[in-house]
Amino acid sequence: MTSSPESRSHHTTLGQLLVAFLVALAGLTVTLLPLPGVVSVDEAPGLDAHIYVAMAEAPTVFTMPPYAYRPGVPWLAHLLPFSLEINFFLLTCIGLLATLTLAYVLFRQLGYSHGLALLGLSFVAASPEVTVFLTNHFLVDPLALALMTAVLIAIERSESAGPTALLLLLASLFKETAFFVIPVLYLRLAGTRLVDSRAAWRVLLISSPAVAAALLLRFAWGGVFDAFPYLSPWEGHRQSWFGNMEAYQTIWSGLFGYLALIAIANAFAERWRNFVRCYLPFAALVIAQLLVPQNSERLLFFAFPAVIPLALAEFQRIRDELPEWFPLLTALLVFCYVFLPAQLVPPMALVILARILIGRRRTVGETG
């Protein structure tokens, strides 16, 4: 595999990983404290939770698409020794903890320092979707996201085909969103070329077990075949987007608030051009989920591997060019992210202020 373009990728020590794990644990504990904790199956909101519980009760028997194609978490919930409620809760906590720790590893792999990677981890941990997953802990998303992040790390570390294929297979058994990483895999392998037959064959090889498992679940199991077992954009009730500020705020919150805007601004920087080229199809696929199922805003959480690294570039710029302002500006921006998640004006004003200060400093440096 070609090496990652972010050539400054850092080696993560065990001590740093432990710190990241403890930060993730602290973040989750703080989020979990005001929540009710383990809730009974009957209190679980929505259809998904009940289908996953039914799958855990009889794990080898088909239920209904598309839930039945995500057997990973229900199978594990069936195997664990406690009640189904506790098992699902434990799996959600483990999934979130793994996602946050692996997010740290991914950010390090993409070239960020220990401190900035921890900042990125904190942004992911403070996302409102974490609360959603801890409140309704019968969902498969946290563990699916953890495995998907592991696949991305394997791609960035240029792991050999076998481990990447195994991780992709496991991730696809938790949720089909794992297939969103395939364009990243291809584009990383193809390097600067858009069409590369060798990369395409390698992608085919790596993804073949996951594709085989998906076909097995859809055609060799006892379920009926539904060509497209998801709600179409014109089916089901959803809040209208046009002229609905609340809908936009929900989408922005799901996409990590103002960090998405900063990410877009940084996407045009020279250093991130290759990253954007590789991760743009991934981000587009995650966001395209808005067009398909209901309650899809929470699925935007899967965009963090594309959004957060680009947003962290802004913090790196402030740290490198305005070191004396970095603690204050970062504290204010984190405050805005945590306490004003739907507000865009105050954090963007701070970012613009930082850019003006950086511009002035450069001008003074050049003239001086």
Next chain:
Amino acid sequence: MNRRKVVDVISWGACLAILLAMLVGLDRYQRPSLDGGYGPERRRYFSSTLERARELQETGRYRVQPEERWLLRGGWDEKLTDGREALAVERRARLVVPVLVPDALAIRFQLTPVPPESGDASTIELEYGINGVEIGRFVVPADGGVLNFRIEPALLHRGDNIVYLYRVTRRSDPGPWLSLGWMNVRVASSES
């Protein structure tokens, strides 16, 4: 072999093992196409159908009442009558017969015609079948009767089989036309 190659071989082996385990371990129990629906009701459907299929397998019979809503798969009124009966409101009403191993089955329905808004109860002729295949016709007496029929294993599959009752008699009244009291299912060979 270096360490990287060993990891590679183990990973491919694990992939193969997972795929083989899925191929062998997945139950071919077939489900009908279901729409979204209400969560707890769907969960009850999945668990109840399996329970009944296992009961049929172990004891050779089961009996269900319309209170068990999972039994009704379309064409029935949402609410039960005071007498705890289910009312067919569409011309074709469907019921679920869960089966683990296809075997000859004897099925009995307790049926009563529902009189139209303005009129007395009268006989109703209906067509019945399973999984879309017609088995026969039955005239339900005005004061009710029991529909008793046999299903050959060739018409069944492992999973949720769908029995239908189709009203042949023409009726101008759009209201409920048939009331279901109970359903008995048993393996035909165990019938003495």
